[in-house]
Amino acid sequence: MLGFVGLDDREESAYRALVGVGAAAAPELARRLGAAEDEIAVALRRLERRGLAAPSPGRPERYVAAPPAVALGALLSQRRHELDQVELAVSALAREYRVGAADMAAHDLMEVVTGREGVRHRFEQLQLGAREEVLAMVTARPMAVTGRENTAEERAVERGVSYRVVVERGMLDRPGGLLELSAALGRDEQVRLVDSVPSKLVVADRSVALVPLTGGSASAVPSALVVHASGLLEALVGLFESVWEQARPVRLEGGTAEVSDPEGPDDTDLRILSLLLAGLTDSSVAKQLDLGLRTVQRRVKRLMDLAAVSTRMQLGWHAYERGWVHRQQPAQSDEALRGPEVGVRDPSHTRPLTRSAD
Structure with a gap:
């Protein structure tokens, strides 16, 4: 995991062990890690050069781990800067490529x-x-x-x-x-x-x-x-x-x-529509249907493309016009208490899928 900031596997395992025990000498870490003592000694010296470990005052044979947030944070900032420089170089090369593309043989x-x-x-x-x-x-x-x-x-x-x-x-x-x-x-x-x-x-x-x-x-x-x-x-x-x-x-x-029918939504699309028309947010719809937020948003975009509309309000109207959804009239005695319900047609045409509009 720490290879991104320049540590090899031996250095990473030595640093993790050192963080766990606080301070240790190479022989102790070697026994803990089941590794050769000379390999751990080399790893500790490399960690010292990177600022991730330092000899313990008064006992130079023992090493103390530097605080991860400080030491690794500095290495991470350096890598981010290097990535920013690479990104700038890639953008510059892309611009040069586009300019030269017009004259390419x-x-x-x-x-x-x-x-x-x-x-x-x-x-x-x-x-x-x-x-x-x-x-x-x-x-x-x-x-x-x-x-x-x-x-x-x-x-x-x-x-x-x-x-x-x-x-x-x-x-x-x-x-x-x-x-x-x-x-x-x-x-x-x-x-x-x-x-x-x-x-x-x-x-x-x-x-x-x-x-x-x-x-x-x-x-x-x-x-x-x-x-x-x-x-x-x-x-x-x-x-x-x-x-x-x-x-x-x-x-x-x-x-x-x-x-399936390319001109209409599938059953998941219809359930998403029913929940959106009931007033739920995209995040709530995703949780209700156990979908990813990006999946819900992508499906809504597809529905808008199918309906040839640019807003969600238009999508609701066109969904009704195309028969994807319908309004169900509740019983008169319950109407004042519950308000209208919004339903969507089931793809199998066997049952309505409803969600209260409250």
């Missing part, structure tokens, strides 16, 4: 990557570098990275990057296909299903794309084309959007993949 706008490891590295790099959105088309046969191996996807989603993925139906028939789909849906990615996609494709922030050059042959050496901002990249984004429009949203029911 055609061959500079594309890059060929060969070999499984090279393709894998570029695939992960695109996702980890994305800031807002990743578009992807997935075929039944992976080229270099399977869904279970794609750890960069989970890390990108945790940073707030949204994913829109079109999956080829045959992908669900391969071993682990349903598990990969379930994991993607669990991360609240938007996933749609088609019978076949024209090609594998990954696009990050609509600024760079990765498309394979080799076919699905197991004997072929994987190779891919990295496409930067250009007319070709715009064509690839247009291809994705065309396939996305033809695809159908997918969800898992009883261990099988089912296609």
Whole structure:
């Protein structure tokens, strides 16, 4: 954990042990940690140079741990400053790249990557570098990275990057296909299903794309084309959007993949709507439905896009107009006491989902 501030594993374990006992000599720490005495002695001298430990007054063979908040705080501030400098350098390089991109030759706008490891590295790099959105088309046969191996996807989603993925139906028939789909849906990615996609494709922030050059042959050496901002990249984004429009949203029911209606909300959307119309905040809705706050906000944004509205007040009206919600009239004797109730239609059309508007 403390490797971020420059400590190796031996230094970190020695410092933690020293904090626990207050003061100790190298032989004592070595016995406590089950390590060689000379290794601990070296670690203590390094901790001393970093300001994390100091010889005890009157007993120089014993070391005393420096207060973590002070000593580690200083190292952390230094790392933050270094990261700020790196960020400034990256921003400057990005500006230079944008200025020079207009004058780039055609061959500079594309890059060929060969070999499984090279393709894998570029695939992960695109996702980890994305800031807002990743578009992807997935075929039944992976080229270099399977869904279970794609750890960069989970890390990108945790940073707030949204994913829109079109999956080829045959992908669900391969071993682990349903598990990969379930994991993607669990991360609240938007996933749609088609019978076949024209090609594998990954696009990050609509600024760079990765498309394979080799076919699905197991004997072929994987190779891919990295496409930067250009007319070709715009064509690839247009291809994705065309396939996305033809695809159908997918969800898992009883261990099988089912296609849902792309024009309407699912049952989770309807429950979110019912609670919002009842006056709950996004945070309260998230707690009530055991969802993440970002998940609730993303679903509300999707509902606003479906309704083609820009405010939540408009969303409430359009939800009523489209039949997503309805007002239920309570019995006359109870109306004065309870006020109106807001309901949403159940996707199965078998029961209303209601929440008091009080």
